[in-house]
Each structure stands twice: as structure tokens, then as C-alpha cells.
Amino acid sequence: MPFVETDIIIKGDINEIYPIVKDMESYPKFMDSVKSIKVIERGENSTLTQWKTELKGKPFNWVEKDVFYDEDYKITYELTSGDLKKFEGQWTLTENPEGVKVHLTVDFEFGVPMIASLLNPIAKLIIKQNLDSMLTGIKGEVEK
Structure with a gap:
């Protein structure tokens, strides 16, 4: 199962x-690849969100459960339905001498073993680029 992680330092x-x-x-x-996010259900420290995104011109859609750990500045997410068999990860924010380090991870699985070996390397690259774009979008929104 491919695992992708990235981070960025944001002044603030x-x-x-x-x-x-x-x-x-x-x-x-402020994120070009994210077309829409709709909250389907809101709990005390969680949401169920429907994501519509576009990766390299192709639609990529899913529903995920997001759990918020406000005191730790952490968010975990896990696929409940969508285009992949597995799609989960977390956001973590930590204070850093240069600002705030925002770390984002995703662990995913296509669910079709025959094509996974062909698609995983390409998908890892595309997802890494998308995660970097998301973090750059947040940085731009904060630092504007």
C-alpha cells in the first residue's frame, strides 16, 4: 500500500x-484541484465530508470521515466510500522556530492487485504533487 507524506512551514x-x-x-x-467539499454530517469532533477533486484532468471523488483533535492540532481522515479501496491519513501541525510545520500524510490502495504495481508509482507521484499543492494553497491563504 503506497504511503505519501509531505510538509510545509507556514509563517503564522x-x-x-x-x-x-x-x-x-x-x-x-484556494486549491485548484479541489472542486467541492460538502459536509454531509457534523459531529462533536468529526465530520463526514464528500470530496470532488480533479487529478491530472481526471475526476477523483470520495466520502471521508474526519476526526478533529483540536488540543493536539491534528486531523485524521479515513475513506468511507469512493474511488479507492483505502484512502486515509492525517494532518498534524507543530510549532517550529520558522513558523508552523504542517505535515500531511495519505495511505492509499486501489484494491485491484493486478494494476496496483503499474499504477502505484504514478499515483504516488500525482498524489504527492496534489498534497504539495494543497499545502501551498493553505500557506498562500495564511500568509496573504
């Missing part, structure tokens, strides 16, 4: 950056 206060990361519905405003 962790208490101002975390709410922007947590407000997933606003992502389409």
Missing part, C-alpha cells in the same frame, strides 16, 4: 492556521 500562529486547515469546505476557494 498555530491557533490561526489550524482553523484554516480544519475548514475543509473553504478549500475550493
Whole structure:
């Protein structure tokens, strides 16, 4: 199962950056690949969100459960339905001498073993580029 991770340093206060990361519905405003995010269900410390994205011109859609650990500045997410068999990971924010380090991970699986060996390397690259783009979008939103 491919695992992708990336991070970025954002200048600012962790208490101002975390709410922007947590407000997933606003992502389409500053992330080109994210077409829409709709909250289907809202719990005390979680949401069920429907994502519509585009990766390299192809639609990629799913529903995920997001769990918020506000005191730790952490968000975990896990696929409940969608285009992959497995899609899960986490956002973690930590204070850093240069600002706030935002770390994003994803662990995914196609669910079709015959094509996985062919597609995994390409998918890892595309997902890494998309994660980097998401973090750059958040950085731009915070530092503007």
C-alpha cells in the first residue's frame, strides 16, 4: 500500500492556521484541484465530508470521515466510500522556530492487485504533487 507524506512551514500562529486547515469546505476557494467539499454530517469532533477533486484532468471523488483533535492540532481522515479501496491519513501541525510545520500524510490502495504495481508509482507521484499543492494553497491563504 503506497504511503505519501509531505510538509510545509507556514509563517503564522498555530491557533490561526489550524482553523484554516480544519475548514475543509473553504478549500475550493484556494486549491485548484479541489472542486467541492460538502459536509454531509457534523459531529462533536468529526465530520463526514464528500470530496470532488480533479487529478491530472481526471475526476477523483470520495466520502471521508474526519476526526478533529483540536488540543493536539491534528486531523485524521479515513475513506468511507469512493474511488479507492483505502484512502486515509492525517494532518498534524507543530510549532517550529520558522513558523508552523504542517505535515500531511495519505495511505492509499486501489484494491485491484493486478494494476496496483503499474499504477502505484504514478499515483504516488500525482498524489504527492496534489498534497504539495494543497499545502501551498493553505500557506498562500495564511500568509496573504
